[in-house]
Amino acid sequence: MSELLVDTNPLPAGISGRLRDQLTFLIEVDRLKTVLRQSPLAAAPRRENDAEHSWHLAMAVVVLAEHADEPVDVGRTVQLVLVHDLVEIYAGDTPLYDLAARESQQEREEAAAARLFALLPADQSQRMRELWDEFEARRTPEARFAKAMDRLLPVLHNWMARGGTWLAFDASADHVREHTSSINEASATLGTARDHVIAEAQRQGWTAG
Template sequence: MNDRTPLLTDQTPLPDTIEARLRRQLTFLIEVDRLKTILRQSPLAAADRRENDAEHSWHLAMMVVVLAEYADEPIDVGHTIKLVLVHDLVEIYAGDTPIYHPTMGADQAERELAAAEKLFGMLPADQAAEIRALWDEFEARQTPEARFAKAMDRLEPQLLNWMARGGTWLSPGITADDVRARKAMIGDASQALWAASKQIIAEGERRGWARPGQARR
């Protein structure tokens, strides 16, 4: 998508009689319905298809609720849920960047920044600033909540790949050590969850669901 991509509400405009602030909020909420169409690489555990971004974000929110007790630092659960719900909205315009893709990450920051400015700018100024601040916080990983949110973002696809008996772990050129390297930031938020993650990867490697070998440099 680009700056000239029509909004969903351009197809069926909201009534002109709706108050301006609410109209902007509803326009944004309709536009983020696009998140349901952005496919990720991870396979679902419960169906033979790939996960979409909206499903991923919901799953992270549920993981925050269930796994918050394993955070190494106290976290505000409600704030962390906000972070995971917002973190992938920019992919509506920027697209998903697979973690194991060798080249797509090169311009990821530029694409996502442009997407953030376009998407969040639909909201009233105060809410645009609030949502943008949440997105920036997640990206920076400087708060306990952001570190835990990012850990959930790494752990969730790991669980799906385990259930798929490899999934994206079997991407060309990827080894179990590559997986460990890309999941290591889980340990920035929770040593307990990182220990469990390493056990999952090691068992996957033992079963042949991830290739043995050294991580790429």
């Protein structure tokens, strides 16, 4: 845990100060590409990683923002989803339907945030922390819509996988509805689409009852 990726091959000494800290951070966050989620890809028989998931969320924000019930600033919402999973670099992914892991989640992610964001210059460290806090607190329209996207894409992935983590974690249709209610809270239109997908998945036997 104590070594940074860049420590295995330090940058040339001519790169110093603020920029050296920024490049150290950008190299370190390469680790997000190795954090596996439970979700199966639609395009290949393997699990998704957090970096490609974060990109997909950003695309979803750009394409679906018009359906937000409260108007959202697309640029800021995109920044929220880009950084929302960074803490998992050290804290790991906590599956939605793994209730045991979810108990220790906050403590693990708090420690990870402190460690990771400290690599940046102080002003940027604080800015990253603010984005992460905003996403977690869901007190702005942008954070609520970002969270809705974070729940919607796994619904689409599980639909494409004909069950995916719904079956793997033995989640009933009601359980899925409960854990994806943030979609309906942010967008009536997307909530209705979610309802159609879950109802049809249940009919097909792709949820656990």
